[in-house]
Amino acid sequence: MRAALHLAAKDLKVELRSKEMISAMFLFSLLIVLAFRFAFGEDLDSDPEKMTDLAASALWICFSFAAIVGMHTSFAKEKDRETLEGLLLCPIDRSEIFLGKVLSNLAIVFIVDALSILFFALFFSYDYGGNVAAVILVALVGTMGLVLVGTLVAAISVNGRAREALLPILLIPLIAFSVIVPCVSATRNAMNGDLAESVGEIESIVGFAVIFGAIGYFSIEYVLEG
């Protein structure tokens, strides 16, 4: 576990120096805000009530695509700079590398989650029905599931050609019903102030996070080999 923390700290330090991912993902969530306005502007003007329904879906589109961008970079960078071999030479378990990557990805995607939530509040003067805390809670839980499976799939897809396109192709079918659908419905309930109704969905998301984590932890040694 300590090795994992070290790795995560290393990744975050690299990120803080280059700000590559954060700046890309920051712009990405701004672009989603823009696209959201283009797509649903008229709907929102005619019926502000729709904001809750639309914002829940748009936020999760934003979270999942930003996470895909981020998680892809986390392995692609190591591969391109040929530092992945260095990581593999470390006298630590492969699962520690997985955990380290999960932790650094989590940190970065959480930042993007927070930024997107903020942007929606700023640009649409939307207060999440006064339930920002609940929305953030769902975002945190959902992001965990997303990152746990996404990091494993990113480690898989980094071996391929055209890997930028490969990651979403491999990842989206896996997360569609295990993470996104329950998260959108839980976020919507959270915005309406009845998160209590979504306890079942949150349990399910947590359950999947545990399953994804376990599969990733035990199978990463097959992925990062050689």
Add this chain to the structure above:
Amino acid sequence: MKKSRLGLMLTVVALAMILATTYLALYFAPLPQTSVGAADQILSSVEGSKIRVAGFVSELIYASNPIISDSHVQIFALADFTDYSRFAEARAHGQLSERWWTINPLVVEVALDELAGYSGPYPPFSLGMNLSAEGKIIYGLLTPNSTVFDHFLTVCSFDKVEVGAGPGEFGLVTAPVAQKIFYFHMPSAWVSYLAFFVTLVGSALYLKTRNAKYDRLAHSSAELGVLFATIAITTGPVWAKQEWGVYWRWDDTKLVTTFILWLVYIGYLSLRAAVPEHGTRARVSAVYGILGFVTVPMSLLSSRIAPLLRSSHPQVIATSRGGLSPEAGLTIGIAVIAFTLLFAAMLIKRVEIAESEEELEELKRVVGGEE
């Protein structure tokens, strides 16, 4: 050599059986029938009963001749309307005329308080009705400007109302001929699940033993699985359009599971195509094959997500509501065996091709002087 002769034999047998299936499906298996019986008896016991129709008011249709009394909205149900094929025909031609509505009308009252919140100009109106032997009444409801059966409800002993998605859900058949496609649809779907399962097993065995033959098995099986899943999800909508009025439904567990599995294994094949190096390709695709097979069914079976969907897909295993006639059962049995044999034959052939491909690559390496 021996293996390929086995493959050839299997192919011949499978193709012969598929021909037999085609013949049986066309000329032997009877058209599906709705069980309609003792309609008059049930009618007399129904008359005047109150039916609760909570929960779907906003989705009801508008009728041109509303009848509203102080406390009740009356809904015409058509007692004579037991032949859904006629209804389907009328629907197809946009001829849902008054004639249908006035045959032997049975007035069923609906408590008005159930309609609270309904703001349309007219009260809801039900169009179709079928009486089955079990004493259930099944209504078809049309939404405005729609020729599609959008909502069905059954009334079970008049205190419980089930809202369904289409007549097929209640064992009713509006387009009997379309059902023939079932004899090809269901075996393809079954074979695709089988193939994906073989991929799972092959992947797990590869990771355990590192024997390339399991990798070839997993790859070949995934390819065939995608092929048969494609057949299943293209033949399904042909039927669905006839029976449900739409090609696709997003709220159906079976459709969505198959579709997502299909996407996962297309992803699996793209992954294999994208990774040039042998060992890496085998390893990472094995992990992904396992991840995909574990995740998809689990996420859809998960009891927390399942309520977000519901199944209007016909049950294959016969239920108390009717099920298959012996002739249809025989036909589908032969079809399933035929498709399974065809899958086995193709799998043997595909594994052989994979072996040759690897041999060829190996030869190229040797000739290229990389050794």
